[in-house]
Amino acid sequence: MIEASHLTKYFGDFPAITDVSFTAHRGEILGFLGPNAAGKTTTMRILTGFMPPTSGTASIAGYDVVSQSLEARRRIGYLPETVPLYTDMKVKDYLHFMGTIRGMEATDLQRRISEVVQICRLEDYYSSHIAKLSKGFRQRVGVAQAILHEPEVLVLDEPTVGIDPIQVVETRQLIKDLGGEHTIILSTHILPEVSMICQRVIIIHEGQIVAVDTPQALAERLEGTERIQLEVVGPTGQVVRALRAVQGVQDVTFTDLGDGRGIYSVMSRRGDEMRIALAKTVVEHGWGLLRLGAVTMSLEDIFLRLTTTEEA
Numbered sequence: 001m002i003e004a005s006h007l008t009k010y011f012g013d014f015p016a017i018t019d020v021s022f023t024a025h026r027g028e029i030l031g032f033l034g035p036n037a038a039g040k041t042t043t044m045r046i047l048t049g050f051m052p053p054t055s056g057t058a059s060i061a062g063y064d065v066v067s068q069s070l071e072a073r074r075r076i077g078y079l080p081e082t083v084p085l086y087t088d089m090k091v092k093d094y095l096h097f098m099g100t101i102r103g104m105e106a107t108d109l110q111r112r113i114s115e116v117v118q119i120c121r122l123e124d125y126y127s128s129h130i131a132k133l134s135k136g137f138r139q140r141v142g143v144a145q146a147i148l149h150e151p152e153v154l155v156l157d158e159p160t161v162g163i164d165p166i167q168v169v170e171t172r173q174l175i176k177d178l179g180g181e182h183t184i185i186l187s188t189h190i191l192p193e194v195s196m197i198c199q200r201v202i203i204i205h206e207g208q209i210v211a212v213d214t215p216q217a218l219a220e221r222l223e224g225t226e227r228i229q230l231e232v233v234g235p236t237g238q239v240v241r242a243l244r245a246v247q248g249v250q251d252v253t254f255t256d257l258g259d260g261r262g263i264y265s266v267m268s269r270r271g272d273e274m275r276i277a278l279a280k281t282v283v284e285h286g287w288g289l290l291r292l293g294a295v296t297m298s299l300e301d302i303f304l305r306l307t308t309t310e311e312a
């Protein structure tokens, strides 16, 4: 449904993105995860036909975003980083305006406006001026205009940025509900967000793709490394030192639970023998071992590893 092939974009002699290739399948929610200046917005602007790539190609439903821009754009709904809302307009007038400039027919448009207002839960604000809406509700108006012309593909640039936690939950749910029917690509720099919403994630860093996988598989990809958690009763300083001294341990952090208890998080080489060695160390010192187990690495762990390996 979305096909990007070797996209490169230069601003002057600065490469904002280099050789970016990926595919998003029909009905898939694809996450674009990367820190500031990674090239997320640049890629999305190319996909939505706002600017051409310096080299490479992209297509939406088979239509090239440059040479068949009109056909491609008809199939895309775009929520830009900053939504250009006309704040002196009422929600209903704004949606009407957006539909009209996209060439929607009057009867079709009226039906569709009531649908998107329902989907985006804007019923109570239908006749409100956009200027009076909170950031979260403005964002919903942004989503409403993006889906108005019933596009097959949605490109959402940081859809949850700057809105409060409750509305973030609702917006994420809205996006999930829109998936399945739409192919969605969304950008974010919030790591847990992609595991919550997306089926696949592309990690982009300094304009280059460093990984493409399911959030699950990415977590498993850190072969050779494992995070083991131990709950121990013992003198924290000494416990940390003893654990650090175990061969194969890369790093130890701990949380003090009080009463001489602590939770120790150990990054180590993978393998049963590591857990055996850690347990042995605790017991041989005469400390109490309450719990020991491997924990799945967070996307944050993975992201840091992938990007730091790239730089190294």
Ligand SMILES: Nc1ncnc2c1ncn2[C@@H]1O[C@H](COP(=O)(O)OP(=O)(O)OP(=O)(O)O)[C@@H](O)[C@H]1O
Residues within 6 Å of the ligand: 011, 015, 016, 034, 035, 036, 037, 038, 039, 040, 041, 042, 043, 081, 189
């Ligand atoms: N119009 C432009 N002119 C010059 N440089 C640009 C332009 N647009 C983007 N850049 C540069 O390209 C790089 C990628 O920017 P982009 O906006 O795509 O990043 P991003 O991943 O969306 O970041 P953020 O998370 O901050 O939104 C940055 O270094 C940025 O300064």
Ligand SMILES: [Mg+2]
Residues within 6 Å of the ligand: 040, 041, 042, 081, 157
């Ligand atoms: Mg951006």
